[in-house]
Amino acid sequence: MNYEKFIDVNAAGLQKIELPGSEISANIYIKREDKFHPAISGNKWRKLKYNLIEAKKQRKKILLTFGGAYSNHIYATAAAGKLFGFRTIGLIRGEEHLPLNPTLTFAKNNGMKIHYVSRSEYRRRYDSGFIEEVYEKFGDVYLIPEGGTNLLALKGAAEIIEDINIDFDYICSACGTGGTLAGIIAGLNGNKKALGFPVLKGASFLEKNIENLITDFNGKLFNNWQLFLDYHFGGYAKINRDLIDFIFEFEKLNGIQLDPVYTGKMMYGIYDLLLNGYFKSGSTIIAIHTGGLQGINGMKPKIEKLLNKSAP
Ligand SMILES: *Cc1c(COP(=O)(O)O)cnc(C)c1O
Numbered sequence: 001m002n003y004e005k006f007i008d009v010n011a012a013g014l015q016k017i018e019l020p021g022s023e024i025s026a027n028i029y030i031k032r033e034d035k036f037h038p039a040i041s042g043n044k045w046r047k048l049k050y051n052l053i054e055a056k057k058q059r060k061k062i063l064l065t066f067g068g069a070y071s072n073h074i075y076a077t078a079a080a081g082k083l084f085g086f087r088t089i090g091l092i093r094g095e096e097h098l099p100l101n102p103t104l105t106f107a108k109n110n111g112m113k114i115h116y117v118s119r120s121e122y123r124r125r126y127d128s129g130f131i132e133e134v135y136e137k138f139g140d141v142y143l144i145p146e147g148g149t150n151l152l153a154l155k156g157a158a159e160i161i162e163d164i165n166i167d168f169d170y171i172c173s174a175c176g177t178g179g180t181l182a183g184i185i186a187g188l189n190g191n192k193k194a195l196g197f198p199v200l201k202g203a204s205f206l207e208k209n210i211e212n213l214i215t216d217f218n219g220k221l222f223n224n225w226q227l228f229l230d231y232h233f234g235g236y237a238k239i240n241r242d243l244i245d246f247i248f249e250f251e252k253l254n255g256i257q258l259d260p261v262y263t264g265k266m267m268y269g270i271y272d273l274l275l276n277g278y279f280k281s282g283s284t285i286i287a288i289h290t291g292g293l294q295g296i297n298g299m300k301p302k303i304e305k306l307l308n309k310s311a312p
Helices: 042-057 072-084 102-109 128-138 151-162 179-188 205-218 241-254 263-275 295-309
Strands: 014-016 027-031 062-067 087-093 113-117 141-144 170-175 193-198 225-227 284-288
Touching (some): 042 179, 062 072, 062 128, 128 141, 193 263
Parallel strands (some): 027 284
Antiparallel strands (some): 014 027
């Protein structure tokens, strides 16, 4: 699969950044994985890469996957399907809302067939019974789990480490399913330290999930990583004024956009840890820009409401 023609691996380099009000004695870089491709960005490319290669190898014609109505993974899978010659099916949690939101509009325009799955059905998405029904209904599809997280996704995410060409102490990622962080930890192979910033509330279950993903992947256990569970801002896609102000300030300082669902929360967490003296002076920190900027569109009404409400 000749993906280099479409995915600009060299665009995802390191960029030195500043944080607001910083007398901060750390070297902080952001790895611009948001720049791989306008629609297949960040960790969604990392996680799709070997799945697409495997699907080709198995001569599958259709990719089927799962997600919420604003999912970066749904968006990326639709684009990747079109680019690399697969039909795509998206099983979307919840009911249809018309007009379609920007994410699903894009997915549909890229040829994705959208099916809605009730929330109670959707909860069964990892059950073997449910998976069997999916194959019965949709036939010979290549199935990619929610968020794109499976063992081939870890293989792709582990390559983030190979693509870093400076020495560093910490590497940071936002976490949803934890697949990306698990791949990063596997790639580190016991060196340096990985920090994860879950965007879901009450995500302590992720510790075990990440551990299981890694042991399934390479049979190893590592302890050079840590999750910070307090930067979810109330839960998935929940925001407050502090977070939005920080994201705007960060963009002014660095000319880099963050999204309020994932990378904004991670960067806020890094900033807060810095202020609280978590990092040794002189540390080098790499934050992964995992992409997902399309998600900002879906968040705009929420952001505007928040800004109006708290206007002076
Ligand atoms: C999906 C996503 C994540 C979460 O990745 P996981 O591998 O599920 O933990 C992080 N950042 C962005 C921008 C994403 O779109």
